[in-house]
Amino acid sequence: MPIEREVLMEVKNLRVEFKGGSKKPFVAVDDVSFKIYRGETFGLVGESGSGKTSIGRAMVRINEVAGGEILFKGQRINGLISRELDREVTQKIQMIFQDPMASLNERAKVDYIVAEGLYNTKAYQSEAERKAMVSQALLAVGLLPEFASRFPHEFSGGQRQRIGVARALVMQPEFIIADEPISSLDVSIRAQVLNLLSELQQQRSLTYMFIAHDLSVVRFITDRVAVINRGQLVELADTEELFANPLHPYTRSLLSAVPIPDPALEQAKVIIPYDPLGHDYAVHKPLWVEVTPKHFVLGNAAEIKEYRQRLA
Amino acid sequence: MEEQALFVLAERDVADAERSGYSDYSYWGSTIRVFMKNYAAVFCLGLLIVLLVFIMVQPYLPAQRDPNEIHLSQETFRQLRNVRPGAEFWFGTNSIGQDLWARIWSGTRTSLGIGIAVASWNVLIGIIVGTLWGYVRKLERVLTEVYNVLDNIPSTIIMTLIAYMLRPSISTMVIAMGVTGWVPVSRFIRTQVIIIRDREYNLASRCLGTPTGRIITRNILPYLVSVIMLRFALAIPGAIASEVFLTYIGLGLPLHIPSLGNLINEGRQLMMIPVMRYQLIFPSVVVSLITISFYVMGNAFSDAADPRNHV
Numbered sequence: 001m002p003i004e005r006e007v008l009m010e011v012k013n014l015r016v017e018f019k020g021g022s023k024k025p026f027v028a029v030d031d032v033s034f035k036i037y038r039g040e041t042f043g044l045v046g047e048s049g050s051g052k053t054s055i056g057r058a059m060v061r062i063n064e065v066a067g068g069e070i071l072f073k074g075q076r077i078n079g080l081i082s083r084e085l086d087r088e089v090t091q092k093i094q095m096i097f098q099d100p101m102a103s104l105n106e107r108a109k110v111d112y113i114v115a116e117g118l119y120n121t122k123a124y125q126s127e128a129e130r131k132a133m134v135s136q137a138l139l140a141v142g143l144l145p146e147f148a149s150r151f152p153h154e155f156s157g158g159q160r161q162r163i164g165v166a167r168a169l170v171m172q173p174e175f176i177i178a179d180e181p182i183s184s185l186d187v188s189i190r191a192q193v194l195n196l197l198s199e200l201q202q203q204r205s206l207t208y209m210f211i212a213h214d215l216s217v218v219r220f221i222t223d224r225v226a227v228i229n230r231g232q233l234v235e236l237a238d239t240e241e242l243f244a245n246p247l248h249p250y251t252r253s254l255l256s257a258v259p260i261p262d263p264a265l266e267q268a269k270v271i272i273p274y275d276p277l278g279h280d281y282a283v284h285k286p287l288w289v290e291v292t293p294k295h296f297v298l299g300n301a302a303e304i305k306e307y308r309q310r311l312a
Numbered sequence: 313m314e315e316q317a318l319f320v321l322a323e324r325d326v327a328d329a330e331r332s333g334y335s336d337y338s339y340w341g342s343t344i345r346v347f348m349k350n351y352a353a354v355f356c357l358g359l360l361i362v363l364l365v366f367i368m369v370q371p372y373l374p375a376q377r378d379p380n381e382i383h384l385s386q387e388t389f390r391q392l393r394n395v396r397p398g399a400e401f402w403f404g405t406n407s408i409g410q411d412l413w414a415r416i417w418s419g420t421r422t423s424l425g426i427g428i429a430v431a432s433w434n435v436l437i438g439i440i441v442g443t444l445w446g447y448v449r450k451l452e453r454v455l456t457e458v459y460n461v462l463d464n465i466p467s468t469i470i471m472t473l474i475a476y477m478l479r480p481s482i483s484t485m486v487i488a489m490g491v492t493g494w495v496p497v498s499r500f501i502r503t504q505v506i507i508i509r510d511r512e513y514n515l516a517s518r519c520l521g522t523p524t525g526r527i528i529t530r531n532i533l534p535y536l537v538s539v540i541m542l543r544f545a546l547a548i549p550g551a552i553a554s555e556v557f558l559t560y561i562g563l564g565l566p567l568h569i570p571s572l573g574n575l576i577n578e579g580r581q582l583m584m585i586p587v588m589r590y591q592l593i594f595p596s597v598v599v600s601l602i603t604i605s606f607y608v609m610g611n612a613f614s615d616a617a618d619p620r621n622h623v
Contacts (some may be wrong), residue, residue, distance in 0.1 A: 060519045087521070097515070099512060101513055103513050105513045105533075108530060112438075116522055117521065120520055120523070121521065153337075167516070
């Protein structure tokens with residue numbers, strides 16, 4: 001039995017709604033719960049519009065929480081919180097955005113972009129110290145300190161994404177939410193950014209939540225994966241376990257769609273379609289059940305029984 | 313052996329690779345460079361500068377007349393009415409014998425002064441209200457209602473009322489145009505703010521805990537420089553046009569303060585008499601030059617201030 005690991009981030013029955021006019025609100029995230037342990041890379045996978053970004057944004061407090069709780073080191077961080085906690089959370093939880101072309105302020109120099117968080121938390125004693133912190137952050141992501149005096153549009157996509165990483169790193173965070181950090185990058189530089197993230201994780205013992213829809217990347221970088229569909233988690237397990245024994249029909253369908261870099265195999269591949277109406281939830285409501293240790297799946301009693309049989 | 317001599321492993325410096333594609337970019341430097349390439353705009357800018365300098369020094373030049381002095385004939389002691397442009401009166405005289413040359417430049421001073429004051433006020437208040445309206449969600453509802461009320465009162469009525477209540481003067485004019493002139497500007501700024509307020513870089517700033525004030529000044533307003541400058545450039549001739557309009561409906565400045573508004577109004581009354589048309593043409597030409605120059609310049613600057621046009 002492994003020793004109990006520290007829970008860094010916990011999401012309990014999270015609900016995120018978007019109000020559009022007078023109609024009833026659109027529920028983007030519904031009753032989602034999971035834990036993220038210190039030092040791991042947690043993956044959140046789902047198709048476009050499934051609510052994965054909404055969860056990430058609720059965790060950095062951009063999206064309002066309509067219900068449930070978000071806990072950081074056991075303290076609630078959603079809703080009204082004390083000034084000290086707000087400051088701590090602002091510093092310790094950082095986000096890396098999807099599109100490096102859109103996530104940097106075009107009218108500010110790299111120096112300001114990277115130091116923006118420092119200005120907000122006043123985490124430096126002197127101007128010289130602030131400059132040194134910016135230089136260090138730039139060096140840490142493989143950029144040169146003299147880039148600080150340039151504007152974002154002078155950089156390539158990969159370099160811009162690394163500026164985004166530097167902006168998060170300079171805050172000395174403990175937890176980083178990476179919202180599809182490589183999906184809008186050129187394929188040739190994806191590995192560059194992924195390797196950078198892995199290196200930084202080892203050096204600084206960071207915890208990541210990695211939001212993605214590219215399953216091969218998720219398999220490469222994450223330790224545990226949660227699959228989300230229409231605002232609900234359907235399955236959560238260790239990455240290898242999930243890829244080896246996908247239980248929920250949605251997960252199976254998702255995994256079956258992963259391209260195989262071999263034309264012969266790719267041709268013979270069978271794609272399993274997912275039919276959301278295939279569940280018979282009229283009488284027996286689905287529950288979030290731990291089928292085997294650390295492998296959770298959403299299903300009603302009959303389905304769970306079937307899943308257990310398949311694993312046996 | 314030979315192959316080893318032929319093929320040498322190329323040296324690769326990672327830091328050097330990062331350095332590639334360096335450009336020494338500065339926003340304002342590029343803006344000015346792009347603006348300078350537009351010769352029409354540079355010409356208009358030059359024209360406006362010359363005009364501004366000229367109207368400032370004109371009263372101190374030799375042989376200038378007082379704009380309000382009524383000139384009398386030496387022989388008959390009658391007013392030199394409607395003297396056509398010539399060596400004595402360069403732009404002729406008006407219907408009571410005042411020198412049109414002096415009146416036009418004095419009027420240009422008044423009208424440009426009103427225009428710049430009104431435009432600055434409207435744009436300043438418009439930016440402040442517009443950014444708060446667009447960015448601060450708590451204020452959105454309140455300001456929208458205030459806007460609905462203000463926007464539904466025709467500005468002509470407000471201008472007319474104020475011009476009636478206060479004594480006609482330059483400050484009355486500025487107040488009448490400034491009371492509601494900022495409303496459309498603030499709405500325009502609000503729309504622009506809403507377009508960019510939820511872009512990812514603003515979300516990133518919010519994640520980093522940047523206070524709203526700094527998001528507005530560092531993230532939002534720099535993106536709006538080009539549209540604000542265009543708005544400002546067009547607001548100056550706009551205010552001059554309003555002044556002409558107020559004068560036309562009889563609420564303008566008193567006649568002893570010449571302005572392009574009352575000059576055009578006087579000229580308009582003589583429009584149907586061909587020999588006296590010069591009294592309309594001269595002030596109209598000045599108004600047109602100012603309007604066209606600001607328009608051309610404003611457009612060129614707005615294009616130049618957009619970094620997408622910085623090659």
